[in-house]
Amino acid sequence: MSGYWLVIQMVVSGISEGFAVIGIIEFFYEQFPENMKSFAGSFFCCGFAMSSYLSSILISVVQRRTHEGVSRNWLARDLNKAKLDYFYYLCMWIEVLNLIYFLMVAKWYKYKGSGDETIDVPSEDMPTTHKNIV
Numbered sequence: 001m002s003g004y005w006l007v008i009q010m011v012v013s014g015i016s017e018g019f020a021v022i023g024i025i026e027f028f029y030e031q032f033p034e035n036m037k038s039f040a041g042s043f044f045c046c047g048f049a050m051s052s053y054l055s056s057i058l059i060s061v062v063q064r065r066t067h068e069g070v071s072r073n074w075l076a077r078d079l080n081k082a083k084l085d086y087f088y089y090l091c092m093w094i095e096v097l098n099l100i101y102f103l104m105v106a107k108w109y110k111y112k113g114s115g116d117e118t119i120d121v122p123s124e125d126m127p128t129t130h131k132n133i134v
Contacts, residue, residue, distance in 0.1 A: 009088075031112050058094075062087060 028040030066074040076082035
């Protein structure tokens with residue numbers, strides 16, 4: 001497997017991350033309460049930090065699990081001996097699960113100010129000019 005296949009993936013990943021960052025920041029600033037707008041930026045940076053730790057843990061687990069056994073190491077130093085394609089298949093399945101989770105959460109999420117909120121107003125508080133409209 002040629003290492004040039006990784007160039008395509010890295011370009012697509014970089015472009016998608018650029019668009020995602022803009023969307024995430026805009027979402028945080030629109031949906032957070034007014035007094036928590038600065039918290040949104042720090043929450044965003046903490047999310048990047050946590051993802052870096054999780055990717056390090058994933059790489060460590062894959063190296064430990066595949067180093068011993070019949071199959072070759074997925075992440076060997078020599079790319080000709082490594083099974084890097086298996087690692088990317090694993091990452092693909094993790095991303096598919098993440099997409100399913102995202103779709104479930106996005107379906108049930110209610111945007112702030114979308115008009116879905118119902119406000120109960122007692123009839124005695126309504127103006128008298130609108131009571132006789134049929």
